[in-house]
Amino acid sequence: MALLVLACVILLSLVLIVLGLPGLWIMVASAVTYNMVVPGDPIGWVTLVIVAILALIAELLEFSLTGKYARKYGGSRRAGWGAILGGIVGAMVGIPVPIVGSVIGAFVGSFLGALIAELTGGSSAGDATRVAKGALIGRVVSTALKIGIGFTIGVWIFIAAMR
Numbered sequence: 474m475a476l477l478v479l480a481c482v483i484l485l486s487l488v489l490i491v492l493g494l495p496g497l498w499i500m501v502a503s504a505v506t507y508n509m510v511v512p513g514d515p516i517g518w519v520t521l522v523i524v525a526i527l528a529l530i531a532e533l534l535e536f537s538l539t540g541k542y543a544r545k546y547g548g549s550r551r552a553g554w555g556a557i558l559g560g561i562v563g564a565m566v567g568i569p570v571p572i573v574g575s576v577i578g579a580f581v582g583s584f585l586g587a588l589i590a591e592l593t594g595g596s597s598a599g600d601a602t603r604v605a606k607g608a609l610i611g612r613v614v615s616t617a618l619k620i621g622i623g624f625t626i627g628v629w630i631f632i633a634a635m636r
Contacts, residue, residue: 479507479634483627490623493564493575497528497623504630516633524626531622535615542611543587548604551594552587556608559586583612
């Protein structure tokens with residue numbers, strides 16, 4: 474029964490990751506809880522530490538890649554920070570679209586953050602738009618990586634719990 478609940482939580486967490494919510498941390502917390510509730514240390518603390526580190530890496534990648542792509546497309550350091558902060562604000566504010574509003578908000582926020590940072594830094598509209606597109610691409614890439622890492626964490630936890 475506990476394994477079935479864990480599997481359901483992992484699947485729900487994957488959906489939360491796609492929606493821009495803290496699904497990775499729910500997975501880690503559910504694995505820790507499973508390990509404490511089920512007798513015999515079924516998952517193992519080494520696995521728990523490794524999946525927590527992977528979750529942290531995924532979070533860091535989500536924010537840093539947005540800024541790196543903005544700079545890759547010719548943006549300044551300022552544009553990189555604008556993209557990162559814009560993505561965070563956009564995710565929190567969201568867009569009034571049911572279910573996926575926070576994801577769209579993060580994408581739009583990254584784009585606008587880089588665009589505004591470049592424009593206020595003296596770049597032309599064309600250059601600023603190119604940099605903002607790079608920030609948007611970075612945000613999409615980082616979200617895809619986070620989903621992939623989340624899937625890996627989920628499979629790893631489930632397989633470890635089955636032993």
